[in-house]
Amino acid sequence: MTRFDAASRRAAHAVVDALFDHVEHIDERKVVDWKPAAELRELVRIGDGGGELTSTIRPLLDYAIQLHHPSYMGHQVCPPFPTAVLADLLISTLNQSTAVWEMSPIGTVVEQEVVRWLADRAGYPTESLGTAVSGGSAANLTGLLAARARFNAEHSGAKRPLIVCGGDAHYSIARAASIMGIPVSDVLKIATDEQHRMDVDALAEMLQAIDARDDVAVLAIVATAGSTATGAFDSLRELAELRDRHRTWLHVDAAHGASVLLSERLRHLVDGLDRADSFAWDPHKMMWMPLSLGIILVRNGIWLRRAFEADAPYLFNAERASDNIGELTIQCSKRADAIKLWLTLQTDGAAAIATALEKVTDVTRHLYEVVKASDDFIAMHEPDFNIFCFRHRSDDATNARLREALIRSGEAWITSTVLKEQRVLRVTLINPATEHEHVERMLASLRALV
Numbered sequence: 006m007t008r009f010d011a012a013s014r015r016a017a018h019a020v021v022d023a024l025f026d027h028v029e030h031i032d033e034r035k036v037v038d039w040k041p042a043a044e045l046r047e048l049v050r051i052g053d054g055g056g057e058l059t060s061t062i063r064p065l066l067d068y069a070i071q072l073h074h075p076s077y078m079g080h081q082v083c084p085p086f087p088t089a090v091l092a093d094l095l096i097s098t099l100n101q102s103t104a105v106w107e108m109s110p111i112g113t114v115v116e117q118e119v120v121r122w123l124a125d126r127a128g129y130p131t132e133s134l135g136t137a138v139s140g141g142s143a144a145n146l147t148g149l150l151a152a153r154a155r156f157n158a159e160h161s162g163a164k165r166p167l168i169v170c171g172g173d174a175h176y177s178i179a180r181a182a183s184i185m186g187i188p189v190s191d192v193l194k195i196a197t198d199e200q201h202r203m204d205v206d207a208l209a210e211m212l213q214a215i216d217a218r219d220d221v222a223v224l225a226i227v228a229t230a231g232s233t234a235t236g237a238f239d240s241l242r243e244l245a246e247l248r249d250r251h252r253t254w255l256h257v258d259a260a261h262g263a264s265v266l267l268s269e270r271l272r273h274l275v276d277g278l279d280r281a282d283s284f285a286w287d288p289h290k291m292m293w294m295p296l297s298l299g300i301i302l303v304r305n306g307i308w309l310r311r312a313f314e315a316d317a318p319y320l321f322n323a324e325r326a327s328d329n330i331g332e333l334t335i336q337c338s339k340r341a342d343a344i345k346l347w348l349t350l351q352t353d354g355a356a357a358i359a360t361a362l363e364k365v366t367d368v369t370r371h372l373y374e375v376v377k378a379s380d381d382f383i384a385m386h387e388p389d390f391n392i393f394c395f396r397h398r399s400d401d402a403t404n405a406r407l408r409e410a411l412i413r414s415g416e417a418w419i420t421s422t423v424l425k426e427q428r429v430l431r432v433t434l435i436n437p438a439t440e441h442e443h444v445e446r447m448l449a450s451l452r453a454l455v
């Protein structure tokens with residue numbers, strides 16, 4: 006199909022029906038039906054055209070990791086809301102490139118509106134700026150680039166920049182540093198406390214030691230709000246005070262956790278986020294947007310602008326400077342992904358997201374209580390939000406084997422990580438359709454595999 010006509014319209018309706026049928030009957034399937042790569046490759050070999058659309062997509066539906074399944078409790082990739090999925094079709098159809106105002110006036114203002122709405126939720130001032138990016142990794146890099154713009158303005162090359170982050174910081178922080186030419190040895194890790202948060206006293210000590218040196222200075226303290234491993238939230242208010250005392254930049258990787266701002270009940274977890282100099286927020290995680298939509302927000306937008314000053318007179322002309330989103334981001338061709346969130350907010354409202362956030366938090370809490378009451382599993386921490394690690398009361402090898410056997414069975418999908426040098430089982434409750442019975446069944450399946 007190369008035209009929008011009656012035939013492609015019929016095909017589009019058929020695809021929508023196939024997708025809705027797939028999701029509506031998802032719990033009749035396994036969470037994943039594993040096949041070796043060689044067999045999968047045979048199913049998707051590229052032919053010479055002529056394939057019928059709905060039968061051609063069948064293997065994609067059959068052999069996907071079924072994120073809509075209520076027993077999917079794996080990584081932080083969500084089963085997206087249908088409004089946002091439909092928005093994806095709209096975005097692709099219009100194909101607006103939002104880096105340059107004159108190529109996408111309506112896409113530009115939608116993104117600006119979404120960014121402003123999110124900044125307002127965080128209590129950021131009017132001089133803040135932000136952009137939609139591909140996700141948390143790009144948002145962290147962008148926040149650190151803004152931090153470097155200010156670092157360079159202050160130190161003019163006189164000091165070597167250091168980045169200080171928690172021991173559980175996402176790997177994208179070290180990767181951002183190396184992209185920026187900062188060696189990994191200059192990314193200093195602070196130990197985490199009992200609750201897996203950055204140890205504030207240890208940070209204070211390290212900052213003092215760095216201040217006493219002439220050759221280096223801190224480019225940014227990087228906190229985490231909703232850590233990948235345990236969902237822990239650093240004490241942002243205390244970290245902001247240290248930032249003030251040591252006159253540096255506080256970037257918060259709130260890719261996972263910033264969405265709690267939408268829930269009256271949960272927003273206390275990010276108390277102090279408004280004081281960060283920049284933060285990452287991924288609507289494609291806990292706002293149920295399909296991949297991809299990440300957001301970077303910078304409290305004083307001037308540093309975001311300075312990070313991306315570019316000489317491209319064929320794209321950006323001085324009179325329209327403030328409307329070209331491309332002046333605030335790495336991207337040039339830039340999908341209008343903010344439309345997904347805009348449409349969801351316009352039709353379902355933020356309350357729908359808050360309800361889902363509270364639901365997944367409650368089910369996580371239930372799992373924690375059940376694990377705590379059991380005599381064969383042990384809770385590794387008390388979950389604040391929707392990530393929880395636990396462990397079978399045996400050895401590392403057994404825990405690793407249990408996870409592998411469970412996901413191979415297709416009965417549930419969980420992850421595993423290493424926490425304080427122990428192999429643990431890890432879940433992210435990210436499907437609002439997951440009920441108490443599903444997490445109980447997941448535990449029962451693990452038990453049966455011991």
Ligand SMILES: Cc1ncc(COP(=O)(O)O)c(C=O)c1O
Pocket residue numbers: 081139140141142143175177229231232233258260261287299
């Ligand atoms: C805390 C945190 N930061 C950043 C990321 C990276 O986000 P993305 O995968 O959208 O690049 C993740 C991903 O899981 C994360 O958990």
